[in-house]
Amino acid sequence: MISFFITLPYIFLFYSLWILASLWRPFCTLSLVAVLSNPAAAIRKGQLFVWTLQYLLLCNDKKWKKDKNKEPNGKVVGSKTIIFVRHGESLWNETFNKGDRSVRDFVLGFIPNLIKAIAYEWYLWVSGASGESWFYDSPLSAKGVDQAYSIQRDFCQNAYLTPKEEAMKQICLQKKNSIVVSSNLRRAIATIAIGLQDRWAEEKGKDDPIQILTCLQEISRNPDALSITPAHGIVAAAETDPAFMKEFCEKHCETKHHYGNKPVNGNGLSRLQEFCQLVFELDVDNVVAGGHSLWFRSFFQTYLFSDHVAQKKKIVNGGLVSFTLEKVETETKEIAYRVDSSSVTVLHRGFG
Structure with a gap:
């Protein structure tokens, strides 16, 4: 009996190799047929693979000086209410991250x-x-879709909120004096569309689009943080998205601020700054932004100048957090930005 358990791993390895060897020929044959029958799709997949390697090897996205910044002092010349909405769990998360599973x-x-x-x-x-991938621009998993629906169910349709939470809910759901923006990655767009779908229930989308922003693209070199949507192109719903997403993307996604993937030689800080500048160029007081955990945490580490959980922990999947972003004119007439620490409010799920 003991000898059986000793040899069991070798038996498993033998049969695994035997199965792989048996499948190798049909695998290669089918792959060759696919390339010859649809060369355009094969070339597109090849491009995605090359871009993945390029970012893995050369991307500088996380490389900037992260020393504790000095809080800018001066005259507050503007303020905006921002609501961050983190996407639900993605297929990449499901594959590579522990999440809430046991070890x-x-x-x-x-x-x-x-x-x-x-x-x-x-x-x-x-x-x-050719426009679909598990790894590249990874879409929502089934769990991620459920987390997006929890935003609608537990926040947007919740009648028992505090006055401040209710005010933030109205910002999310009413077009008046607010705008919705999102990262150019599909899981962020889908989470916004699912979670805040009541905002578009009365067909207001033609004059109330989701603005897709390259500057909100995740701070990471991994392939799941790369956008599959071409610059200024049409956002395509993922196969894992709910059925309504195909028509929703066609009607309600505006890509004039989607300039393709983030530059390989750029870094996340430049996109954080670009977002702040864009927010204060918008002719609204409230911005709902769909995005990603590392981007959001980096934002708080850069513009929040008091010790806070937002600087240390990520917004959880499907979480919503609101705050006030201030635009400051310093004594040297420079423009800087800061988060009012007293305004940071967990609306749904929070940090973890």
């Missing part, structure tokens, strides 16, 4: 989940789905 469940499920992800990515390739 045991994550470790035991990692290899099967990775094999599933690779197999699905290969299926998308051979089927000619």
